Amino acid sequence: MKNYLLVDIGSTFTKLTAVDLEKEEIIATAKAITTVEKDVLIGYERALGKLRKKIGEEIIFDKVKACSSAAGGLKMVAIGLVEALTTEAARRVCLGAGAKVELVLSHNLNQHEIKQIEDKNIDIILLAGGANGGNKKTVIHNAQQLAQSKITAPIVFAGNKDATDEIEVILSEAGKEYYVCENVMPRLNVLNIQSAKQQIKDIFVKNIVEAKGIKKIEKIVKDGIIPTPNAVLTAAELLSTGTETETGLGDIMLADVGGATTDVYSMGEGLPTQMNAILSGLEEPYAKRTVEGDLGMRYSSLGILDAFTAAEISHWKSQDVDIVHEAHKRHDDIEFISETDMDYVADDIFAGKCVEVAVSRHVGTLNGVYTPMGVMYYQTGKDLTNTNYFIGTGGVVISSKDAKAILKNSLKSPTRPMELRPQNPIFLLDKTYVLSAMGLLSTDYPDIALRMMKKYLIEL
Amino acid sequence: MKTIVIGVIGADVHAVGNKIIEYTLTKAGYNVVNVGVLSSQEDFIDAAIETSASLIIVSSLYGHGELDCRGMRDKCLEAGLDDILLYVGGNIVVGKQDFSEVEKRFKEMGFDRVYPPGIKIEDVLDTIEKDLGGI
Numbered sequence: 001m002k003n004y005l006l007v008d009i010g011s012t013f014t015k016l017t018a019v020d021l022e023k024e025e026i027i028a029t030a031k032a033i034t035t036v037e038k039d040v041l042i043g044y045e046r047a048l049g050k051l052r053k054k055i056g057e058e059i060i061f062d063k064v065k066a067c068s069s070a071a072g073g074l075k076m077v078a079i080g081l082v083e084a085l086t087t088e089a090a091r092r093v094c095l096g097a098g099a100k101v102e103l104v105l106s107h108n109l110n111q112h113e114i115k116q117i118e119d120k121n122i123d124i125i126l127l128a129g130g131a132n133g134g135n136k137k138t139v140i141h142n143a144q145q146l147a148q149s150k151i152t153a154p155i156v157f158a159g160n161k162d163a164t165d166e167i168e169v170i171l172s173e174a175g176k177e178y179y180v181c182e183n184v185m186p187r188l189n190v191l192n193i194q195s196a197k198q199q200i201k202d203i204f205v206k207n208i209v210e211a212k213g214i215k216k217i218e219k220i221v222k223d224g225i226i227p228t229p230n231a232v233l234t235a236a237e238l239l240s241t242g243t244e245t246e247t248g249l250g251d252i253m254l255a256d257v258g259g260a261t262t263d264v265y266s267m268g269e270g271l272p273t274q275m276n277a278i279l280s281g282l283e284e285p286y287a288k289r290t291v292e293g294d295l296g297m298r299y300s301s302l303g304i305l306d307a308f309t310a311a312e313i314s315h316w317k318s319q320d321v322d323i324v325h326e327a328h329k330r331h332d333d334i335e336f337i338s339e340t341d342m343d344y345v346a347d348d349i350f351a352g353k354c355v356e357v358a359v360s361r362h363v364g365t366l367n368g369v370y371t372p373m374g375v376m377y378y379q380t381g382k383d384l385t386n387t388n389y390f391i392g393t394g395g396v397v398i399s400s401k402d403a404k405a406i407l408k409n410s411l412k413s414p415t416r417p418m419e420l421r422p423q424n425p426i427f428l429l430d431k432t433y434v435l436s437a438m439g440l441l442s443t444d445y446p447d448i449a450l451r452m453m454k455k456y457l458i459e460l
Numbered sequence: 461m462k463t464i465v466i467g468v469i470g471a472d473v474h475a476v477g478n479k480i481i482e483y484t485l486t487k488a489g490y491n492v493v494n495v496g497v498l499s500s501q502e503d504f505i506d507a508a509i510e511t512s513a514s515l516i517i518v519s520s521l522y523g524h525g526e527l528d529c530r531g532m533r534d535k536c537l538e539a540g541l542d543d544i545l546l547y548v549g550g551n552i553v554v555g556k557q558d559f560s561e562v563e564k565r566f567k568e569m570g571f572d573r574v575y576p577p578g579i580k581i582e583d584v585l586d587t588i589e590k591d592l593g594g595i
Contacts, residue, residue, distance in 0.1 A: 082506045133463070133491060134511035188493050188507050278473075278498050369471040369498065372522050376473060378498060 003027065003059060004444075006437040007044065007066035007221070008228055009034055009214055011073070012259070014043040016051050017437040018059065021445060024452050028054040029432055036070045036213045044217060065440040066221045068214050069228040074099040074204055077122050080106050080184075081129035081138050086159065088282050089184040089191050090128040093158070095289045096193050097200035098230030099124070100261075108138055109145045117146075122153045123208050124200055127167075128184045130160030143167045147174035154203050158184045158196040179203070191283040201226055223443070229289060231439030232256070233265060236391075237287045238442050239435075239453050240267035246450045250388045253362075253422060254435070255355050255410065257394035259298035259334065262354040264362040265289050270382025270420075277366060277377040284382045290362045295354040297347065297396050301330040304350050307357045321346055338399075348406055351396045356409035364420045379420070385412065387422035391457060393430035403429050404460040427460040462592045463513040465504055467495035470528035474521040477550070481517065484581045485588075489595040501532045505539050514592050515545040518571075525552030526565065533570025545591055547584075549575030 080087030205224030242248025294303030364381025
């Protein structure tokens with residue numbers, strides 16, 4: 001018998017999943033409040049105690065693996081040259097690495113912007129700018145500004161390769177911790193995520209874990225601790241593409257409605273599905289993640305409120321649901337736990353709105369142009385109309401009586417005709433947070449992780 | 461190696477000439493960045509900034525070039541492309557107009573060189589080399 005223990009140190013809960021690799025089963029799950037401020041091990045031990053109690057018999061784990069989003073997760077700054085090109089490429093790399101992008105900056109950095117970086121308590125800075133062989137003046141200027149600042153966060157340089165030598169001199173003379181990666185946009189509109197993403201993950205494993213007070217758990221966890229969204233992305237990508245022996249599900253999407261943010265993931269090329277559409281703009285990543293900081297069930301519930309139109313608010317009022325009051329109630333008491341029927345009704349409405357708006361911002365759009373050859377469309381972003389499966393997760397979705405109704409807000413709708421939203425996906429629910437756990441397992445046992453995901457995602 | 465940004469501006473989908481220009485300029489030894497058909501002024505300008513281009517060649521074959529090109533020089537200046545050269549060519553206006561008039565209008569809009577219909581890209585290679593001071 002071989003058992004793995006998979007640990008997800010979240011901002012609120014430390015979640016444990018015990019897996020039997022031979023039976024390909026989850027033996028048990030347990031959670032306890034995360035205790036990063038004092039000692040992360042306290043929360044871990046508490047959860048482990050609960051887990052052992054559930055299992056009943058003595059259990060030995062062959063390996064413990066962990067991911068973390070505790071203590072604010074991984075906070076990053078993305079710096080590029082032009083907003084729509086290297087800046088956007090840098091932002092996508094940060095999101096793809098599982099980061100929270102605190103600041104997005106472009107062109108020549110000024111002292112105000114440097115001050116913003118200094119004040120934000122950033123974990124890693126991603127410095128891009130210029131295609132290879134292109135502009136290097138700006139990225140060198142920005143390296144100089146960073147060099148002269150008080151910033152101590154590691155700097156990942158992933159800009160114009162021609163500027164590498166100069167930038168290395170600037171940053172090393174200033175005593176900054178820096179790393180050189182491949183350009184995030186080596187040629188115009190070509191996105192190159194992998195190199196910088198891997199570097200960010202390595203830095204997280206090496207440095208950030210210590211800064212976040214979760215270092216102590218490294219005694220137990222053999223492999224490095226990775227950011228949780230990174231584990232989820234790995235899992236989702238595996239679920240989509242499959243392995244040599246086990247087929248994947250093809251194009252899939254995932255929405256995770258949390259307390260502070262709503263994250264949307266899409267796996268797929270997203271190429272145009274209609275003949276008269278032409279792709280424009282920066283290339284999209286196969287595994288794409290977007291994070292909406294203004295859409296969350298607690299901290300960000302007032303952001304959801306802003307997304308409701310006056311007509312919608314009065315519609316719900318006529319159904320005896322006071323949207324405004326309910327939003328404030330959740331925002332003012334972030335530890336609020338739904339109890340009454342009305343609480344659950346309002347939760348579902350809010351979660352639906354989160355899904356609706358977050359998907360809007362994630363999917364590509366069409367823009368019609370009238371040409372002498374008839375109407376043509378520019379497609380910006382991914383066409384996700386043919387998404388096979390749409391997976392929902394996050395506390396509010398899991399505990400809802402009608403999760404499918406919440407997730408249906410992701411669908412193509414006549415009110416948003418130009419958005420390339422999924423048309424007819426099968427809805428799945430990740431009730432056991434199997435994705436982050438399987439993301440961790442997948443680096444060792446991809447086939448087992450894939451089969452277990454298929455098994456534990458529940459069709460709605 | 462000098463970088464040249466090329467593309468077809470506006471709601472114009474004429475792709476063949478665009479490919480010929482890309483092929484010819486690449487063969488002549490330039491680093492060609494092709495933003496393709498249906499491109500906006502911003503697409504050209506963003507590409508020129510990121511690639512440190514010396515020249516933008518705008519093609520327009522459907523007659524609306526004058527509308528599409530308006531304000532492009534100003535946008536280049538705004539974007540910090542102070543020294544960028546701008547060429548335009550194709551069927552850049554509607555109907556049969558006196559070309560010297562057309563050329564004058566486009567030069568007033570800030571284009572450095574304006575080409576009438578029927579001019580081949582290979583006929584312009586010498587001018588490009590001279591304007592850029594090399595390949």
